[in-house]
Amino acid sequence: NAGVTQTPKFQVLKTGQSMTLQCAQDMNHNSMYWYRQDPGMGLRLIYYSASEGTTDKGEVPNGYNVSRLNKREFSLRLESAAPSQTSVYFCASSETGGISGYTFGSGTRLTVV
Amino acid sequence: AQSVAQPEDQVNVAEGNPLTVKCTYSVSGNPYLFWYVQYPNRGLQFLLKYITGDNLVKGSYGFEAEFNKSQTSFHLKKPSALVSDSALYFCAVRDNNFNKFYFGSGTKLNVKP
Numbered sequence: 693n694a695g696v697t698q699t700p701k702f703q704v705l706k707t708g709q710s711m712t713l714q715c716a717q718d719m720n721h722n723s724m725y726w727y728r729q730d731p732g733m734g735l736r737l738i739y740y741s742a743s744e745g746t747t748d749k750g751e752v753p754n755g756y757n758v759s760r761l762n763k764r765e766f767s768l769r770l771e772s773a774a775p776s777q778t779s780v781y782f783c784a785s786s787e788t789g790g791i792s793g794y795t796f797g798s799g800t801r802l803t804v805v
Numbered sequence: 806a807q808s809v810a811q812p813e814d815q816v817n818v819a820e821g822n823p824l825t826v827k828c829t830y831s832v833s834g835n836p837y838l839f840w841y842v843q844y845p846n847r848g849l850q851f852l853l854k855y856i857t858g859d860n861l862v863k864g865s866y867g868f869e870a871e872f873n874k875s876q877t878s879f880h881l882k883k884p885s886a887l888v889s890d891s892a893l894y895f896c897a898v899r900d901n902n903f904n905k906f907y908f909g910s911g912t913k914l915n916v917k918p
Contacts, residue, residue, distance in 0.1 A: 696848070725905065732814070734895060734910040735849075750905070782848055790899060790906060791856060793839050796848035 694718050698783050698797035705773045705804045713768040713800050715783030721795070722788045724766035726750075726758060728779040729799075735782065741766055743788065773804045807832045807900045811909035818886045818916055826881040826912045828896030837899035838879040839906070840870055842892050849895060855879060866890070886916045 696717045705711055717724065722743045727735040727750075737750030739758040747758050755777060757769045766785075770777060780801050784794040808831045818824045830836055837856055841849040853864025860872045870881045881894060896909040 727908075732910060734811075735908040737905060737907075740905050784849075791837065791854075793841075793851040793854055794849070794906065796841075796850070798848045799846075 696783055696785055696795050696797035698781075698800050700800060701798065702801050703803070705770075705802065707774060707804060709773050710769065710771050711773065712770075713781055713783075713802075714765070715767065715797060716765045717783075717785040717795070718764065719785060719795060720763070721785035722763070723786045723790060724760065725784045725786075725794065726756075726766070726768045727782045727784065728752065729782060730779050738768065738781075770802075773802075775804045778802060778804045807898055807907050809896050809898045809907050809909040811894075811896055811912045813912050814910075815913045815915065818914070820888050820916055820918050821885050824883050824886045824890070824914065824916070826894050826896075826914060828879045828881065828909060829877050830879060830896070830898045831877065832898050832901065834901045836872075836877075836879075837901070838870075838872065839897040839899070840864065840868070840879075840881050841895045841897060841908075842866075843895065843911075844892050852881070852894075886914075888916050888918055890914060891916045 699714045725740040726738040741747045741760040744763045783797040810829045839854045840852040843849045855872045863869045897906045
């Protein structure tokens, strides 16, 4: 089925370790986004890419980096994981402007111990 | 600054009764408003949106939402709740300057048989 695919679905890291969360979409969308979801705080935007070749910071970018590898793929990297980064991470995509709304992946549940 | 508020962490309703999930917003310019639903261990799914036109918007699964400009609200409604409607609901507003969305903190809907 067409949509947004995230890998991995679950991950446990030790403090200080690094990892990359992968996201790919097959809907030919121009824009892609990374959110984190924490209890009682809803979804907060980490980084977004309005189009291939561009990336911008969202509300909570500290401790993260992103790469828009091509139109399909948008990865999120944690260089030195901290317990505060324990969260559920969602990737989403949309056509330019997002007027039709987002399509979300199923999420990555990350625990940093 | 753009923002979305969902004043209720949880809404409880009996099956067959009408339900309302509240959302208020703050945005510069014309608001683009959305509702999403999240089932356990899943990503968010689009329910409905308001861009322009009729203040009553109909969406998926029998849900509708009423846009009220004077009260800056966009409440989600359904005339007759189902147990299967139990989920987490998010209101979102589009930032018209930066083509990204801000999400509310979410409201957990519990529909009891």
